[in-house]
Amino acid sequence: SFAEVKCSLCVVGIQALAEMNRWREVLSWVLQYYHAPEHLPPKVLELCILLYSKVGEPQVMLEVGSSWLRDHANQSLPEYGSLLELYLVHVLLPLGRFEGAEELVRGCDAFDGEQRLAFLGTICESRSQWAQREETRSAAEEQQDPVTETVLGVLSQKLLAMLTLLRRALRSMSNHFYLLPYKKMLLATFLLYLVVVRLDPASPTSLPFIYKLVQLFRQAWAAVLSPVHRPPIRD
Incomplete structure (x- = not known):
């Protein structure tokens, strides 16, 4: 047919x-x-x-x-x-x-009655297995949270230590470059860390950070070379 x-x-x-x-x-x-x-x-x-x-x-x-x-x-x-x-x-x-x-x-x-009972038993068993998997998954997620927090804490401490060293280095440089805007340099260095270490330079989302970084370096470099910001020459 x-x-x-x-x-x-x-x-x-x-x-x-x-x-x-x-x-x-x-x-x-x-x-x-x-x-x-x-x-x-x-x-x-x-x-x-x-x-x-x-x-x-x-x-x-x-x-x-x-x-x-x-x-x-x-x-x-x-x-x-x-x-x-x-x-x-x-x-x-x-x-x-x-x-x-x-x-x-x-x-x-x-x-029939026997088949119905058999299927209901299968459903009950499947429900129990599902609940066990959910409990196992929840326990695994709870175990991962402290590990994640520990890793983030270590990374935060390392980043803080690195920024502290950079701040000290820039403060030392300020003795040689009068009125050098080291805060901008510090921010630029931090952005450089984000771009190079944490971001993918080939990704479109990284372009605004790179553009901002270039601007800050240009401003800082202009401030260093500007006659206004140069220290007076003493005889």
Whole structure:
């Protein structure tokens, strides 16, 4: 039939897009032919769920799968139970949507009592594993914070010591250069440190700092060479 041929062509198209690493286009391309998620054939929906799960983007199928599973016409299909299971395992549980998963399982007539209990147990186990991962992640972040603060403290102390030495050096230079604006030189030196050590000179964000640095050095150099700022010559 025409519907079967159309479905087969879509399956081939999905596989071709995936092989060309154009998987981001798969869902929009398929919906161009079926217009609404609930109209997707079971085979096409299955491939889309597996594809986006494999590439680590299960959230793409979150609303699509929900719309398809909640459609009353689809609930009478023989593939409904297997697709619901696929949606649970590859979309809802990896995204931590445990309440939605439990709601779907309890409301699914395709499952008997034993299957429903088995799926609810799987959801409970997945929820527990999710909570453990969150606790481990939080503990790791808490351990990293003191280390980060210690590193920043050491860097701040080193920077302060460097600026102190620069200030002393500039103060010593002021004995030779009368009225030399050493504060500007200090600021220029600090900006030089930022540009050379902390910033990437090739980055566009570094250009304002470099421009300001050049201006300050020009002003300081002009002040040194200006006759007004030169110390009087004594016989």
